[in-house]
Amino acid sequence: MLADYAEYDQAIGLDWYALDPNLGFLLDRYLPEDEVRKFAEEHVAEYGELVGKTLAARAEVTDAHGPMLNRYDRWGYDVGEVQHHPAWVANKADLVRTGFVGLEAHAGRSVPAVVTAARSYLLSQCETAAYCALGMTSGAADIVERHAPESIRDLYLTRLHSLDPDVAWEGGMFLSERQGGSDVGANTTRAVPDGGEWLLFGDKHFCSNVDADVFIVLARPEGAPEGTRGLATFIVPSRQEDGSPNGFRIKRLKPKLGTVGVPTGEVTLEGARAWLAGGRDEAPGESAARDGRGINRMMEMVNSSRFGVALMGLGIHRRSFLEAAIYAARRTQWGQRIDRYPLVRETLVDLLVDLEAGLSITFECAGAMRGATDLEEARLVRRILIPLAKMRATRVALRAASDALEVFGGNGYMHDWPIARQLRDAQCHTIWEGTENILAIDVRRSIRGEGAHLALGNRIDRALEAASGHRVLAGALDVVARTRREAWGAIDVLAGAPEDEALLKSRRMAELLADTAEAALLLEEAAWSLEREADGRKAAVAGRFVRRRLADAPLRGLLVEDRVVLDHFEPLIRYGAIDPGVLAA
Numbered sequence: 177m178l179a180d181y182a183e184y185d186q187a188i189g190l191d192w193y194a195l196d197p198n199l200g201f202l203l204d205r206y207l208p209e210d211e212v213r214k215f216a217e218e219h220v221a222e223y224g225e226l227v228g229k230t231l232a233a234r235a236e237v238t239d240a241h242g243p244m245l246n247r248y249d250r251w252g253y254d255v256g257e258v259q260h261h262p263a264w265v266a267n268k269a270d271l272v273r274t275g276f277v278g279l280e281a282h283a284g285r286s287v288p289a290v291v292t293a294a295r296s297y298l299l300s301q302c303e304t305a306a307y308c309a310l311g312m313t314s315g316a317a318d319i320v321e322r323h324a325p326e327s328i329r330d331l332y333l334t335r336l337h338s339l340d341p342d343v344a345w346e347g348g349m350f351l352s353e354r355q356g357g358s359d360v361g362a363n364t365t366r367a368v369p370d371g372g373e374w375l376l377f378g379d380k381h382f383c384s385n386v387d388a389d390v391f392i393v394l395a396r397p398e399g400a401p402e403g404t405r406g407l408a409t410f411i412v413p414s415r416q417e418d419g420s421p422n423g424f425r426i427k428r429l430k431p432k433l434g435t436v437g438v439p440t441g442e443v444t445l446e447g448a449r450a451w452l453a454g455g456r457d458e459a460p461g462e463s464a465a466r467d468g469r470g471i472n473r474m475m476e477m478v479n480s481s482r483f484g485v486a487l488m489g490l491g492i493h494r495r496s497f498l499e500a501a502i503y504a505a506r507r508t509q510w511g512q513r514i515d516r517y518p519l520v521r522e523t524l525v526d527l528l529v530d531l532e533a534g535l536s537i538t539f540e541c542a543g544a545m546r547g548a549t550d551l552e553e554a555r556l557v558r559r560i561l562i563p564l565a566k567m568r569a570t571r572v573a574l575r576a577a578s579d580a581l582e583v584f585g586g587n588g589y590m591h592d593w594p595i596a597r598q599l600r601d602a603q604c605h606t607i608w609e610g611t612e613n614i615l616a617i618d619v620r621r622s623i624r625g626e627g628a629h630l631a632l633g634n635r636i637d638r639a640l641e642a643a644s645g646h647r648v649l650a651g652a653l654d655v656v657a658r659t660r661r662e663a664w665g666a667i668d669v670l671a672g673a674p675e676d677e678a679l680l681k682s683r684r685m686a687e688l689l690a691d692t693a694e695a696a697l698l699l700e701e702a703a704w705s706l707e708r709e710a711d712g713r714k715a716a717v718a719g720r721f722v723r724r725r726l727a728d729a730p731l732r733g734l735l736v737e738d739r740v741v742l743d744h745f746e747p748l749i750r751y752g753a754i755d756p757g758v759l760a761a
């Protein structure tokens with residue numbers, strides 16, 4: 177069991193991996209091979225220390241001293257340079273050096289997605305703004321690797337993967353325009369052919385990491401049809417080879433509510449030289465500009481970003497829990513620690529239960545191959561789980577930050593305590609990379625277009641099968657199995673509903689699918705923990721989640737006997753073992 181949280185003053189300065197045995201548990205589950213697990217331990221543990229002890233303190237400084245746009249240099253030339261506080265620069269330099277983007281180059285081997293996810297989750301606990309900047313750098317590098325013409329590919333990749341902060345490049349993505357972020361089919365930025373290259377003209381309205389070096393940009397080749405099928409994806413450096421601006425002007429930085437460190441700007445492209453992201457096997461010219469698949473190439477980056485944003489939500493959620501647990505252990509009212517009061521205990525336990533639920537589906541996105549029968553099933557599970565994880569983790573994080581803030585009482589509302597920033601930052605993540613509605617519609621698209629729910633249903637069935645045979649899980653298992661049957665039945669019924677009604681229900685449907693998947697995967701984790709260590713802690717977590725989210729509980733559950741919060745508070749929040757024999761089935 178971890179030490180009593182009362183021994184700490186605050187989360188900053190601690191080793192955040194050592195304090196999070198559930199993260200080690202997930203690595204054990206998803207990385208069963210000893211050698212890979214050892215590699216994961218080394219690189220994830222490194223981040224527990226780096227983030228908790230060094231980056232987190234600087235992130236507070238960055239939040240108070242955000243970037244500024246210096247429009248002109250002292251000669252009066254329009255340079256449009258972004259000036260950062262040294263704390264932001266130092267954090268990114270440490271992340272670059274430790275291979276946040278270029279870990280494969282750093283480690284000289286392939287890196288499991290679960291390891292990258294674990295490091296991103298830790299980073300998000302201190303500053304999702306820094307993850308935004310470097311996460312988009314990874315995404316841009318992937319697009320360059322897969323789709324850049326040979327003439328620029330190696331140079332760009334070397335820079336984007338570099339471990340040297342002095343030469344490393346960063347990336348960004350420009351989709352949204354003034355007239356629409358959800359409906360990118362309304363984009364008006366034009367692409368004009370110029371020899372084998374292109375020139376882009378237009379305005380982009382939300383451009384995060386706006387002073388990065390290379391951007392992945394949606395634009396419409398001249399003469400291409402309207403709508404999304406007429407769009408193409410381009411690779412655009414911010415500077416030309418001689419260092420002069422590449423037809424690129426930052427109009428202003430946006431005055432944001434949160435995620436202050438990363439500059440988000442409005443940009444005008446005035447003939448920016450661009451390369452078509454056209455696929456290695458295609459001629460990087462006209463055909464790829466008008467093949468109707470330009471949007472698909474951009475969606476590769478959007479999907480990996482959506483997964484990253486789910487991890488941002490989880491990071492904020494975890495930080496909120498940790499800070500609240502420490503504060504509640506130290507604060508006294510009426511002569512005793514407030515974490516002795518049942519209502520505070522319920523808040524802390526449910527913060528943790530929802531966190532472990534969110535982690536279950538998000539890590540499944542990273543490790544889908546482990547639980548799937550073949551590559552195609554893994555692809556489809558990821559296809560539907562990524563939007564579900566993003567909508568679930570970001571919405572719940574907002575609630576988690578708000579609940580944690582309230583544990584701090586009036587102090588929580590003040591900038592000199594750590595939670596107010598988490599709440600401000602959390603509000604961003606439900607919006608960027610697609611709002612909750614757009615994600616719910618995307619889930620529906622994955623069901624109607626690709627039958628992705630069938631693959632997810634199979635995965636859930638296997639999880640439930642793994643959890644069968646444990647008396648302590650039996651009650652929860654029945655509830656989840658029934659929900660699985662009925663929810664998938666409802667999908668079939670809604671397929672025949674009028675379009676407006678089906679759309680009206682799409683968000684509720686996505687929420688139900690997320691709940692069912694989370695519950696099933698928690699039960700599978702619980703069974704594994706029972707079999708491996710005869711430990712019932714995860715069973716208590718899964719049972720609590722199912723009772724709150726899926727079980728029929730008239731009168732708000734007031735008459736259901738559920739003493740888990742009261743009887744197992746310490747091992748739940750301090751990750752101790754629970755004897756399964758004492759848990760009710």
Ligand SMILES: Cc1cc2nc3c(=O)[nH]c(=O)nc-3n(C[C@H](O)[C@H](O)[C@H](O)COP(=O)(O)OP(=O)(O)OC[C@H]3O[C@@H](n4cnc5c(N)ncnc54)[C@H](O)[C@@H]3O)c2cc1C
Nearest residue numbers: 349350351352356357358382383384440608609610611613
């Ligand atoms: C801090 C920040 C940074 C950002 N950085 C970037 C960036 O780097 N690059 C980039 O390209 N974009 C970026 N964005 C833009 C972001 O992706 C968009 O704001 C987002 O996709 C929503 O688009 P919108 O703002 O145009 O809202 P709208 O599309 O106008 O949506 C407004 C509301 O209408 C709802 N809505 C829209 N269509 C439907 C529908 N069909 N059914 C149901 N509801 C609907 C939405 O859910 C939303 O609630 C950033 C945004 C923020 C806040």
